[in-house]
């Protein structure tokens with residue numbers, strides 16, 4: 001019975017982009033809409049899970065009352081919030097498009113346009129949330145990542161799965177029409193830790209979420 005197959009389970013999901021402050025009015029960000037992460041949260045809630053959705057800035061809201069939305073802005077804040085709930089999460093799905101770098105010294109006043117010089121923004125590396133949780137993961141916990149690749153898709157995605165200690169990675173290729181930032185559809189492949197792979201056709205993001213959760217349940221059945 002799909003409507004209760006996650007009952008009693010706690011699920012952590014990250015979604016959306018992160019914004020990394022340059023000054024009080026500017027940031028470094030990306031085009032992630034958060035739609036895939038929110039669809040996953042609704043799917044898990046509809047199957048009886050308690051969901052914590054750690055969300056970067058998006059134009060979406062969660063519908064189910066079983067979803068606790070924790071709004072964050074930066075990668076650092078997203079990591080801090082994830083670490084609070086990860087120890088008690090049965091399933092964690094890293095769907096956010098986390099910015100790789102953040103300004104080293106965000107200005108506390110608006111940076112003025114210079115008459116001559118173009119400002120230089122020095123960047124520092126952001127923490128890798130999935131990899132950090134991967135190091136803390138216990139054997140009975142399931143950790144799932146996403147990979148957006150433009151070339152050498154399967155090899156790059158499998159390498160990420162190993163490096164971040166994931167149990168499964170969902171690959172979406174930018175080559176596929178309709179599988180892009182902001183769209184309502186997605187075309188994914190799922191790669192498991194034994195490197196076996198399943199390719200799914202282009203579907204609505206809510207149906208993709210159902211396929212992903214079905215796969216996670218198969219892994220949970222084995223641990």
Ligand code: C5P
Nearest residue numbers: 094095096098127128129130145146147
């Ligand atoms: O290394 P890459 O960014 O391609 O990895 C993508 C996967 O890792 C996604 O699951 C994403 O949510 C996660 N990630 C993360 N923290 C980062 C970068 C990526 O959790 N700083």
